[in-house]
Amino acid sequence: MMTVMRRILIALGIILAVNSCVQEQIPGHIEFDTDVIYVPAEAGSQHVMLNSTTEWRLEFPSSVTWLSTDLHGGKSNRRYFTMSFTDNPYTSVRFCNMKIYTTDKNDAKEFRVIQLPKRSIIRFAKERLTIRQNAGEYGVDFRTN
Numbered sequence: 001m002m003t004v005m006r007r008i009l010i011a012l013g014i015i016l017a018v019n020s021c022v023q024e025q026i027p028g029h030i031e032f033d034t035d036v037i038y039v040p041a042e043a044g045s046q047h048v049m050l051n052s053t054t055e056w057r058l059e060f061p062s063s064v065t066w067l068s069t070d071l072h073g074g075k076s077n078r079r080y081f082t083m084s085f086t087d088n089p090y091t092s093v094r095f096c097n098m099k100i101y102t103t104d105k106n107d108a109k110e111f112r113v114i115q116l117p118k119r120s121i122i123r124f125a126k127e128r129l130t131i132r133q134n135a136g137e138y139g140v141d142f143r144t145n
Contacts, residue, residue: 041088069084070082
């Protein structure tokens with residue numbers, strides 16, 4: 001009887017010792033320096049740097065087809081992700097709102113990716129045009145893309 005009681009006490013002591021050694025969880029925190037990331041009109045890719053104390057996740061709308069990432073989350077030792085983007089053939093900007101958050105939902109950062117437009121080129125047929133005061137209409141030939 002005494003040995004059974006001794007074994008139970010030893011087992012309880014081991015369980016209490018193991019439970020007291022469990023590390024306290026540190027709340028997640030993300031460091032991300034910018035609210036806006038500009039990318040060129042030409043197709044390419046770009047690393048985005050971040051720092052997180054815990055695992056993190058990345059979200060953006062699935063309807064955005066011109067932008068993709070190499071991953072949708074990472075461990076705390078992963079300090080970046082890579083964005084890839086297609087060519088922007090339009091004369092207006094494109095944008096995508098993205099969110100990075102810790103898996104414990106303690107911290108989140110939102111930012112916007114803006115892709116610059118292709119530049120419009122307008123070239124006039126003449127380099128100089130003299131316009132007189134109180135004169136009529138003038139016309140100039142031009143080319144554009």
